[in-house]
Amino acid sequence: MSALYYKSLTEIIKALQAKTVSVTEVTRACLDRMTHVEPTLGAMLAIASDTALKEAEAMDAAGPDPAKPLWGVPVTIKDVILTQGLRTTCASKMLEHFVPPYDAFVTQKLREAGCVILGKTNMDEFAMGSTTENSGFHPTRNPWNPSRVPGGSSGGAAVAVVAGESYASLGTDTGGSIRQPAALCGCVGLKPTYGRVSRYGVIAYGSSLDQVGPLARSVEDCARVLQVIAGSDPHDVTSAPIDVPDYVTGLAEASLKGVRLGIPKEFFDKGLDPQVAAVCEETLKACEAAGATLVQVSLPHTSAAIATYYIIAMAEASSNLARYDGVRFGFREKDVSDLQEMYVQSRTTGLGQEVKRRIMLGAFVLSSGYYDAYYRKAAQVRRIIRDEYVTVLDTVDAIFCPVSPVTAWPLGSHADDPLAMYLMDAYTLSLNLAGLPGLSLPVGSIDGLPVGMQLIGKAFSEAELLKVGHALEALVTPLGEPPL
Amino acid sequence: MNNSKVIGLDEVAHMATLSRLQVSQDEQAMFATQFASILNYMDILQHVDVSGVEPLYSPVEHHLVPRSDDATQHRTREEMLNNAPVADEQYFIVPRIV
Numbered sequence: 001m002s003a004l005y006y007k008s009l010t011e012i013i014k015a016l017q018a019k020t021v022s023v024t025e026v027t028r029a030c031l032d033r034m035t036h037v038e039p040t041l042g043a044m045l046a047i048a049s050d051t052a053l054k055e056a057e058a059m060d061a062a063g064p065d066p067a068k069p070l071w072g073v074p075v076t077i078k079d080v081i082l083t084q085g086l087r088t089t090c091a092s093k094m095l096e097h098f099v100p101p102y103d104a105f106v107t108q109k110l111r112e113a114g115c116v117i118l119g120k121t122n123m124d125e126f127a128m129g130s131t132t133e134n135s136g137f138h139p140t141r142n143p144w145n146p147s148r149v150p151g152g153s154s155g156g157a158a159v160a161v162v163a164g165e166s167y168a169s170l171g172t173d174t175g176g177s178i179r180q181p182a183a184l185c186g187c188v189g190l191k192p193t194y195g196r197v198s199r200y201g202v203i204a205y206g207s208s209l210d211q212v213g214p215l216a217r218s219v220e221d222c223a224r225v226l227q228v229i230a231g232s233d234p235h236d237v238t239s240a241p242i243d244v245p246d247y248v249t250g251l252a253e254a255s256l257k258g259v260r261l262g263i264p265k266e267f268f269d270k271g272l273d274p275q276v277a278a279v280c281e282e283t284l285k286a287c288e289a290a291g292a293t294l295v296q297v298s299l300p301h302t303s304a305a306i307a308t309y310y311i312i313a314m315a316e317a318s319s320n321l322a323r324y325d326g327v328r329f330g331f332r333e334k335d336v337s338d339l340q341e342m343y344v345q346s347r348t349t350g351l352g353q354e355v356k357r358r359i360m361l362g363a364f365v366l367s368s369g370y371y372d373a374y375y376r377k378a379a380q381v382r383r384i385i386r387d388e389y390v391t392v393l394d395t396v397d398a399i400f401c402p403v404s405p406v407t408a409w410p411l412g413s414h415a416d417d418p419l420a421m422y423l424m425d426a427y428t429l430s431l432n433l434a435g436l437p438g439l440s441l442p443v444g445s446i447d448g449l450p451v452g453m454q455l456i457g458k459a460f461s462e463a464e465l466l467k468v469g470h471a472l473e474a475l476v477t478p479l480g481e482p483p484l
Numbered sequence: 485m486n487n488s489k490v491i492g493l494d495e496v497a498h499m500a501t502l503s504r505l506q507v508s509q510d511e512q513a514m515f516a517t518q519f520a521s522i523l524n525y526m527d528i529l530q531h532v533d534v535s536g537v538e539p540l541y542s543p544v545e546h547h548l549v550p551r552s553d554d555a556t557q558h559r560t561r562e563e564m565l566n567n568a569p570v571a572d573e574q575y576f577i578v579p580r581i582v
Contacts, residue, residue, distance in 0.1 A: 101563040194543045208542040237548045307526040318503065325504075327576050332569035339579050348506040356505055361519060363502040374526065379539030381532050386540055419521050435543025459545070 004029040005164035006481060009073060009221035012167055016072040017064045023072035026167075027056040027116050030074045034118075034165045037484050042140045043150075043159035045079045046087050047119040055116050068114030070228060075110060076166040078157045079120040080127050081212065082201040083107050086117070090203045091135040092125045094330045094350035104201025105236065106170055106212050106229045113228040118166055121156030125352045126321065127174055127205045129153050130424050132181070133411060134354045141411070142185060143482035144449055148408035151181030157215050158185040163484060168216040168225045172202060174209045175309055176403070176428025179440035182215050183403035183452025186442045186479045188469070189215040190222045193459045194435035195240035197226075198233030206316040207238075209309075209432040219441065219469040223247040226462060245463045254467035256475075257291035261468075262396035266302035267427055273406045279444040279451045280402050286475045287400070297392045297399065301385050305430035308385065310422055311365050311378035312433070317355075318362025324350065357418060386434040389456070393436075398468055399456040402427055403440050407449035428454075437462050439469045443476050450479055489527070491520040 004026060007015070015021045031049050038044055052074065065071050077083060080090050082100035084107070089095045103111065110117065124134035132140040132155025140155040142148040143163045150159045154171030158181035161169050171178040173191035182189025190213045197212045204210065214225035230244045263284065268277060288294055326332035326346030333345035351359070365374035392399060405426060414421040431438045431454075439462075440454045455472075457465040493512045496519065500507040507515060561574070570577040 098567055101559055101566065195546070234551060237550065238542070238544050240544075240546050242546075301532065304528055304532050307528045310522070311526060311529075322504075326569055327578055328564075329567035330569070336579060339581055342579055343504045344506050347504055351505075356503070356507075357515065357518065359503045360496070360499040360505065360515065361522065364499050364519075364523075367499075367502060374529075376539055377529050377532075377534060379541050380534035380537040381529055383537055383540035384532070384534070386543065418518055419525055422522070433543075459543075 002481065003164065005033045008218050009167040009216055009224060010218065012073055013070065013224070017066060019064060023056040023059040023116060024053065026072065027052050027074050027118070030118055030164070030166055033163070037163045037165065040141065040146050040484070041143060041159050041163055042138045043121055043156040043163065043165060044076070045089060045091060045120045045122050045137060045156070048086055048117060052116050052118050059114070065114060069224065070110065071114030072116065073114070073168070074116045074118045074166050076118050076121050076157065076160040076169045077107060078123055078154050078169065078171045080123060080172050080203045081107060081170055082203070083117060083120065086120065088120065089136070090126050091123045091137060092350065092352065092355070093136045094324050096331065098329055100201070102201065105198035105233045107201065109229045110170070121154070121160050121169055123156055124153035124354070126203070126317070126355050127153040127172055127177055128317070128354050128358055130176070130180060130421055132156060134352060136352050139411060142408045143484055144186065145408070147410055148449065149184070149411055151184035151404070151408065153177040154215065155181045158182050158187055158189065161187045161215050161217055162482060168214055168221055170212055170229070171215050172210055172212050173432065174206045175313060175432050176425050178213050178215060179403050179428050179438055179452070179454055180425070182440040183442070184408040184450065186445070186450030187215055187217055188219050188222050188442070189213065189440045190226060190462070191431065191438045192226065192230065192462055193437045195238050196437070196460065196462065197229050198231070198236040198239040200233055200235035204320040206313040207320060208316060209313060219439070219466055219473050220248065220251050223251060223466045240460070242460055247463050247466055251467060251470045254471040255291065256287055256468065256471045259292045259468055260295050260396040261287060261292050261398055261400040262295050262297040262392055264297050264299045264302070264392070264399055264401055266299050267401035271405050271426060272402060275446045276402060276406060276451055279446065280453055283443040283453060283476070284400070287472065290471070290475055295396050297396065299388050299392060299430070301381065301388055302430060304381050305385055305433065306422060306426055308378045308381045309425070309429040309433055311374050312382065314358045314362035315366050315375050316362070318359045318366065321355065321359055354418065382433045385430050389430070389434045389436060393458045398465060401454060401456070403452040403454045407446050407451060431456055435459060437465055439465045441469055441473060442479055445479055489520055489524045491516045491523065
C-alpha cells in the first residue's frame with residue numbers, strides 16, 4: 001500500500017469527501033514529506049506551512065463541501081503564478097521580495113475549488129530554461145537520480161508531484177515547460193490550447209506562447225485540475241469564450257479502438273536517442289495491439305521550429321521584461337545618480353545571465369534593420385508551421401511523438417553552451433507556436449530514468465486528448481515510486 | 485551551415501544599451517561568441533520560402549473584445565505601493581529628473 005502522500009488526487013478527493021481522512025492529515029502528510037525530501041530535491045521556493053495548516057483545520061471544522069471539486073486537496077503552484085499574500089519570485093532575485101496584492105485567475109479558481117495551497121515551486125528564472133538550473137536561488141534535482149536535472153522550466157512543479165510533496169501542481173508551458181519536466185520526471189503534464197486557461201496574474205514571458213496547465217500523477221488527476229482552471233476570463237482577452245466541456249466523465253470508458261494516431265517522421269529522426277526511440281516504438285506497438293491505427297505523417301518545417309520559436313520568444317521576452325525598471329516593484333540598485341542609471345543598474349544586478357541573454361537577443365531581432373529578417377520572418381514561418389499541424393490533424397485523431405530526445409541529463413551539462421540547450425526543446429516548442437494542446441505522459445524508463453511521449457490534438461480538443469491519454473496509460477507499466 | 489556571422493563587442497554593447505543592461509568586458513566577449521552561434525543557427529530561416537505568407541503573431545482565433553472603457557478600482561493605492569522599492573504614502577519615488 002502506498003503512503004498517504006502517494007495516493008492519487010482522485011483517490012484523495014473521495015477519501016476527503018467521505019471523511020476517511022482529514023484535510024489536516026493529508027496536508028501534514030505532504031508537509032512532512034517536504035521536510036524529508038526537500039534537502040535532496042529543492043523543488044520548493046516557499047512553503048506556506050502555517051497558513052496551509054490553518055486553512056486545513058478550518059476546513060475540517062466546517063466539514064466536506066461536495067460542491068467543491070478539489071475540497072481539501074493540497075497542491076503546489078509554480079512561482080510564476082501570483083498568489084495573494086504569498087511571496088512570488090519567478091525564481092528571480094529581481095522579485096525576491098515581491099508579495100502579490102492579488103491572486104492569478106488560476107490561483108483563485110483552485111481556492112474556490114477547495115484546494116489547500118502548500119507553496120510555490122522552483123523554476124528557471126522567468127521560465128527561461130529547460131533544466132531548473134537557471135533558478136536565481138537553487139537548482140532542483142530529479143527524484144529518480146538527484147545528479148540529474150528534472151527538466152524545466154516547471155521542474156519544481158513536476159518534482160513536487162513525483163516525490164509526493166503534493167497531489168498536483170500548476171505549471172506553465174511556453175516552449176515545453178510543462179511537458180518536458182513531466183517527461184523527465186515521470187508524471188503527466190498537460191499544456192492546454194492557447195486561450196483555454198486565463199493568463200491573468202501569470203508573470204509574462206512570451207505572451208503569445210505562455211499557457212498554464214496541470215502536472216499530476218495520472219491523466220484523470222490532470223483532467224480534474226483542468227476542469228477547475230479552464231474557462232474564459234474578462235481580465236485576459238486572449239482567453240477563449242468557449243464552453244468548458246466535462247473532462248472527467250467518460251474517461252473510464254475510453255479506448256484506443258479505432259483511434260488514428262499520426263506518427264510524424266521528423267520526430268523520430270537522427271536527433272532522437274536510440275534507446276528513447278526504442279521505448280517509443282514499443283509504446284506504438286502496444287497502441288496498435290490495443291486497436292489504434294498508426295498513420296505515418298509529415299511535418300516538414302519541424303527543422304525550422306527551434307529558430308522560429310526562439311526569435312519569437314526572445315522578442316516577446318525583451319518587451320515583457322522591460323517592466324523591471326526598479327520603480328513600481330522588484331529590485332532597485334541604491335547609490336545611483338539618475339533615473340537612467342537606476343534602470344540599468346537595477347536590471348543588471350537583479351536579472352540572471354540567461355534572462356539577459358534572451359532580452360538582448362530579443363532587442364536585437366526587433367531592432368531597426370533586423371526586424372524584417374528575424375522577427376517578421378519568424379512570424380511568417382510560424383504560420384507555415386501552424387498550418388502544417390492543422391492539416392495533419394484533419395487526417396488523424398492525435399499526433400503521438402516523443403517529448404525529449406534524451407532522458408534526464410546530469411546537472412551542469414550545457415552550462416556554457418546555450419544553443420545546445422535550446423536544441424533540446426526540438427519536440428515541444430512547435431506546439432506553442434501553433435497554440436495547440438499537448439498531453440505528456442510517462443511510457444517507460446531507461447536505466448531508472450523516465451521516458452515520456454506526448455499526444456497533440458486540435459485546438460480545444462483537451463477532452464479527446466485526455467481520453468486517448470487515459471486509455472494509453474492503462475497500457476504502460478507504472479514507473480512506481482522514486483527511490484527517495 | 486554557413487558559419488560566417490561574427491558579432492563584435494560593439495554590437496553586444498549596442499544590444500545591452502537597447503536592453504538597459506550593463507555588460508562587463510568579460511561578459512561582452514562571452515555573449516559575442518554565444519550570440520554568433522545562436523544567430524548563425526537562426527539563419528536556417530533564410531532557406532524557408534515565405535513568399536505570400538502573412539505573419540502569425542498570435543494563435544488566437546476568436547475576436548478580441550476589449551472591456552468597456554470604464555474606470556474601476558480593483559486595488560487600493562496602498563496595495564500598489566507595498567511592493568515599491570521606494571515610496572511615500574502617495575507616490576513611487578525615483579531619482580530627481582528635473
